[in-house]
Amino acid sequence: MKRFAVMGLGKMGVDWVANLLEGGHEVVGFDNFSAARERAPGALAKGLGWIAKKRHPDEADFAEKATARFRIVDSEDEFAQALGSCQILLEVILEDLDLKCEVLARVAPHLPADGMVWTNTSSLSVHTMGVASGRPDRFVGTHGMNPVYQMPAVEVVRHRDLAEETLTQTLELLVGMGKSPFVASDVSGFWVNKHLVPFMLEAMRALERGEITVEDGDIGLKGSLGHPQGVFKLSDFIGADTMYRVSMAMYLQTQDPRLYPPAILARMFKRGEFGVKTGKGFYEWDGFKAVKGRDFSEFAITSSDFLLEV
Ligand SMILES: NC(=O)c1ccc[n+]([C@@H]2O[C@H](COP(=O)([O-])OP(=O)(O)OC[C@H]3O[C@@H](n4cnc5c(N)ncnc54)[C@H](O)[C@@H]3O)[C@@H](O)[C@H]2O)c1
Numbered sequence: 001m002k003r004f005a006v007m008g009l010g011k012m013g014v015d016w017v018a019n020l021l022e023g024g025h026e027v028v029g030f031d032n033f034s035a036a037r038e039r040a041p042g043a044l045a046k047g048l049g050w051i052a053k054k055r056h057p058d059e060a061d062f063a064e065k066a067t068a069r070f071r072i073v074d075s076e077d078e079f080a081q082a083l084g085s086c087q088i089l090l091e092v093i094l095e096d097l098d099l100k101c102e103v104l105a106r107v108a109p110h111l112p113a114d115g116m117v118w119t120n121t122s123s124l125s126v127h128t129m130g131v132a133s134g135r136p137d138r139f140v141g142t143h144g145m146n147p148v149y150q151m152p153a154v155e156v157v158r159h160r161d162l163a164e165e166t167l168t169q170t171l172e173l174l175v176g177m178g179k180s181p182f183v184a185s186d187v188s189g190f191w192v193n194k195h196l197v198p199f200m201l202e203a204m205r206a207l208e209r210g211e212i213t214v215e216d217g218d219i220g221l222k223g224s225l226g227h228p229q230g231v232f233k234l235s236d237f238i239g240a241d242t243m244y245r246v247s248m249a250m251y252l253q254t255q256d257p258r259l260y261p262p263a264i265l266a267r268m269f270k271r272g273e274f275g276v277k278t279g280k281g282f283y284e285w286d287g288f289k290a291v292k293g294r295d296f297s298e299f300a301i302t303s304s305d306f307l308l309e310v
Contacts, residue, residue, distance in 0.1 A: 001025055002173065005079065005086040007107065008093035009040040009072070011239065011277065012120050015148035016092060018047030021066035022055070022149065023177035028086065029072050030079035037072055044070070047149055076107070083110035088173075090142070091129075092120045095245040100124065101132035108133035116166055118142040122193055123246040123253075126186045127159035136161035140170050142181075143190060146237055152180040159186035188253040197250055197259065200243070203231040204262045207282075210300030214282045214293030232282035233290060236275030240268035264296065 002025050006013050009031035017040075020027050031037050048063040056062040073079050083089060089111055093103060100121065108117055117139045119129055130139030141157025154174050158167060167183070174181040184191035203221075206212050212220070218230025227234075235243050244261050251259040261269070268274070268281060275281030276288060283290040 002088055003028070003086040004088045004090055005083050005111075006030075006090045006092060007079065007103065008091065009036050010092070010094070011043075012144065012146065012148060013090075013092035014040050014043040015047055015146070016090060016120065016144060017070060018044055018051060018066075019144075019149040019177060019179075020090075021048065021069055022051050023173075025177075026069045027071075028079070028082045029070065030074075030076065031072075032076065034074075037074065040072060041067075047147070051149055080107055080110040083107065083115075084112065086111060086115065088116045088118060090118045090120065095122060095124065095242055095249065097124045097128065097249070100129055104129055104133040108135060108139075111135075114138070116140065116169065118170065120144055122242070123189060123197075123249045125159075125253075126157045127161060130159060130161060137163040138166050140166055141184075141186065141190070142170065142174070143184075143192070145192070152178070153192075154179045154181045155184045155190050155192055156181045157184055157186050157190055188250050193246065193250070197247055198256075200231045200235055201247060201258065201262055201265070204235070204264050207232070207296060208262060208264050208300060210297060214296070218293075232293065235265075236281035236283055236285065236290070239274040239277055240265055240281055241274045244269040264299065267299075 004020050004025050004027045006017055006027055006029040009029050013029065017027050017029055029040065045063065048066050052062040073082060089108060091100060091104060093100060115138065117133050117135065119126060119141055120143060121141060122143055126141040127136065130136030133139050140162055143155035143157060145151035145153050156170055171181050188194065189197055203217060207214065207217065214232045218232050221227045221230045244265055247259055247261045272278055273280045276285050279285045283293050285291065
């Protein structure tokens with residue numbers, strides 16, 4: 001059993017907490033947004049409910065016992081104090097390199113000298129954050145997939161100053177929690193997003209051009225490539241805010257025009273249409289249920305308008 005400190009209790013932070021509690025660990029959590037702290041227990045109960053039903057059906061008190069090992073603190077000072085008795089800090093705040101570096105530089109020094117830092121970043125330089133934390137050798141990327149407790153893979157990001165011991169300990173801890181970790185490099189998009197993000201952005205551009213509708217696009221990929229939900233639903237689960245930030249970060253890192261956020265995504269980001277978490281994105285949402293795909297045809301240049309008459 002280890003003691004984890006989780007910073008950021010949004011979508012991914014809370015899902016990580018559920019998985020860590022299932023692994024038998026103790027967790028202290030903090031978010032600097034009071035509404036996120038208030039929402040966290042309800043979201044955690046949902047996650048633990050799913051885990052109990054699917055993986056611990058014979059343990060009547062699973063969720064209750066797991067929840068007893070979790071507490072939320074209300075200030076960064078309290079969190080820093082709690083870090084003194086934790087072995088691992090897991091950073092899950094929003095995808096902004098300057099913010100992450102600033103927060104890590106402030107908070108990581110409160111860990112014991114042999115404490116490790118994990119980051120759930122999906123696209124930012126793990127090495128840069130490691131340096132900011134003051135302990136790059138004990139700093140590793142642990143990119144969990146959404147929803148963390150349902151998706152086995154964790155992308156463990158190795159960078160040039162990472163100590164082998166940290167990598168080994170991280171892999172062992174993740175395997176012990178029932179995860180399927182794999183090692184990836186600290187390059188733009190690591191391994192998963194290097195493939196997934198350009199694919200998703202291209203689908204969004206096809207939607208902009210009026211080549212496909214939201215629902216048909218997802219039905220097509222689900223029924224042919226075996227995707228569990230299709231790209232538009234997946235984007236709504238990730239959130240247009242995170243999708244936009246990840247895509248812009250990858251564009252700035254590579255200057256690859258395919259990674260520049262499409263207008264449809266930028267528009268959603270600006271309008272606060274973040275998908276599941278705000279009830280509107282590529283779909284209209286009722287909680288976690290997609291009610292219907294939105295009609296973007298008024299924005300589209302139809303495919304025949306797009307073709308040159310040659
Ligand atoms: N959403 C996904 O599908 C997904 C998948 C893989 C990785 N990620 C990564 O996980 C991280 C979090 O993403 P998310 O989707 O959970 O975002 P989110 O917006 O749901 O949650 C981020 C939380 O961080 C909090 N926060 C911001 N600054 C803070 C600070 N200084 N101290 C404490 N809390 C702070 C915010 O209040 C918010 O609640 C990002 O790095 C993202 O790229 C997201």
